[in-house]
Amino acid sequence: MTHVALFALDATSQMDPTTGVFLIASVIKMIAIFTLVMVGVAYTTFAERRISAWIQDRHGPNRVGPLGLFQVLADGVKNLMKEETYPGDANLTLFILAPAIAFIPAMLTWAVIPFASPLPTPWGRIDMVVADLPVGFLFTLAISSIGVYGLALAGWSSNNKYALLGGLRASAQMISYEIAMGMSTVCVLLLSGNVHLTEIIKQQSTMGWNVFLLSIAFFLFLIAAFAETNRVPFDLPEAESELIAGYHTEYSAMKFSMFPISEYAGMITASAMLVTLFFGGWDIPFTQWDNTGEFTVLKTLLTFASFAVKTLFWVFFYIWIRWTLPRFRYDQLMSLGWKVMLPIALAYVTVIATLVLALDMAGLPRDWRFGGAMFAVNAVLVVLLFFVLDRGRIVSPAYSRLDKAAVARLRAVTAARAALTTGEGA
Amino acid sequence: MAIKVKEVERPISEVSYLRATVSGLALTLKHMFDPHKVTTQYPEQRWDLSPRWRGTHRMLTTEDGKAKCVACGLCPTVCPANCIKLVPGEDEDGNRYPLVFEIDEFRCIFCGYCQEVCPEEAIHVGRHYENAEYSRDRFVYDLARLTSQTHAVCEMWDPADPKGE
Incomplete structure (x- = not known):
């Protein structure tokens, strides 16, 4: 029945589903997204090892299974089988709770990210997002800030000075960059006039991707996303040369493994947010076919592929940057966040707000013409940033x-x- | 002396962090797609050992399968690590042979003096490095083990041909 029904879609397939269908579909979407992200996390760890090896002219893990693809299973078994150790005077409740607190927010953000165009079914149209919250973007900001509790608590409950320092660094760094991140996305909200992520994607499909209209905001968001996920060049919370392993020094076995898992889940989530806010989400470039007319199964599949390719590119970019840039010094990290990124973000918000107001008053319709005008102004700003502002001042030696x-x-x-x-x- | 910090006025293209990052990314990407890898895929690929590589020992044998050793006692004497245990024996024809010949490979420092000093070219250090065992006592090689090994042996340095040409 289902096989025939999937292709014999009538008018109901384009309408909102009933509550029962909505609930069942939500559960299925939750399980599917959780599975996809967890498999993604596992293979991101593998990809990191292979890609870092290639960049360093090595081969990387290539022994377990074809191309080493089963390495992740071996790693998982290893982590589950290892002995758990607990430091003597640790606060055990928090010590055990902290990995979970670090892990959950990284996954929770996926609830509001639309990953494909709505899927028509015989029981109604299913939105390809777990929870289509009207406050979508604010939700992601709120949730991603909770992740720092996991790291700070892990550092504090370990009863280890290095772990504590790592936890403190993590919290200071995340709070600093949270601000720049929030400020950089204000421009996106100015353009779409909404915090609903579905609306932001719709705006980008008509006006052009935000990366071209708001390049500097994209740039700031990218840097802040690196800092938020504690990735190189901002991995000071776990700077091994000075802090051993930072906040997870005292952890072992699967509880230790939860921290890398949450870091990689955070990477994937940040990439997905980057794609949603600046690269048109599931929008397929150079065509309006995917977001006009009736929803079809084929459109859902292709838009999902488009979203996946874009997200995976940014995950790759994370790994690529890791083997390119050295770690910042701590004072450079703080001055970059507070003295460079925050002022740039604030100035950029002012410029964009003025520009949007001016273009609206000039009577430009909000479509490709509006986007074109934004792009022209933006190109000038990017040239200014690259060739005039950045004279070794963004990160400078102490003297x-x-x-x-x-x-x-x-x-x-x-x-x-x-x-x-x-x-x-x- | 006053502190002198040399300040260099560099062109923008050198001090721009963003442009330096972009060129760094290009470099790492180039290496990523570079097919030349430095790793030796060990069990399949192996090092070519030097002809003078000094590894675990081997006792050469005569055609009838007996050890060439005549139990002269030179190798335990010259051994700086004192790792060779030799108990000489003598048969009814007056030929000396080793009753016990054991080398403790853990004590051995692989200097190769035993091979240099041996008048019968019996004991040799080998061109061999895969020596893993499950227990420590397996590293005391007895005569049977020394004679039964088949790996290539070290070629001694020839002063007349110092570069081995």
Whole structure:
């Protein structure tokens, strides 16, 4: 029955489903998304090992199964079988709870991310998003901030100074970059006029992808996303040369494994958010076929593929950056967040707000013409950022923060002291 | 002496963090697609050992399968690590042979003196490195084990031909 029914879709397939169908569909979507993301996480760890090996002219794990693809199973078994150790004076309740607190928010954000165009079924139209919340974007911001509790609690409950320092760094870093991240996305909300992620995707399919209209916002969001997920070059919470392993120093076996899992889940989630906000979500580029007219099964599949390809590219980008950039110094991290990214984000919001207002007053319809005008202004801003603003000032060596006069004065003082001690001055 | 920090005025293209990042990404991507990998895929690919590689020992035998050793006692004498245990024996014709010949490979420092000093070219260090065992006492190689091994042996350094040409 189902085989025939799937292709004999009548008018009901385009309408909202009944409550019962909605509930069943939601449960199925939850299980499907959870499974997909977990498999994605497992294979992202594998991809990280293979890609990092390739970048370093090595082969990487290629022994277990074809191309080493079963390596993730071996790793999983290993982590489950290993001995669990608990530090002597740890706060056990929080120590056990912390990995879960770190893991859950990374998965929870997926609830509001639309991953394909709605699927028509004989029982009504099913939105390809687990919970189509009207506050979608605010929900993701709120939830992603909770993740830091897991890291901070893990560091604190371990009763280990390095773990504590790692946890503190994680919280300081995440709070700093949360602000820049929120500010950079204000521009997206200005353009779409809505926090509903489905609406943001709709706006991008008519106006053009936000990455072209709001390149600097995209850029800030990208950097903040790296900092939020504790990835290189912002992996100071687990900087092994100074903090052993940071907040997860005392963890072992599967509880340790939960931290990498949540980190990779966070990576995938951040990539999906990046795609949703700046790369048109499930929108297929160069065609309007996917978002006009009736919904079909084929459209759902193709838009899902489009979303997956875009997300996986950004996951790859995370890995790619990891083997390209060295880790920041802690003061550079903080000054980048507070002194560079936040002012740029605020200035950019002002510019974009003015621009949107001006274009609306000029009577431009909100379609490709509006997008084109935005793109032109944006290109100028990007050139400015790359060729004028970024003169080694974004991340600078320590001495360049002193002005030249102060350096000259310091030198004069040290020279005078040296003259006194050697007796030349007397 | 005053502190001297050399300040270099660099062109923008060198100090721009964003542009440096982009060129770094290009470099790593180039390496990623570079088919040349440095890893040796060990069980399938192996190192070509030097002809003078000094690994675990081997006792050469005569055509009738007996050890060439005449139990002269030179190798235990010269051995700096004192790892060779030799008990000489003598048959009815007056030929000396080793009753016990054991080498503790854990004590051995693989200097190769035993091979250099041997007048009968009996004991050799081998061109061999896969020595893993499940227990420590398996690393004391007795005469039967030393004679039964088949791996290639070390070629000694020839002062007349120092580069081995």
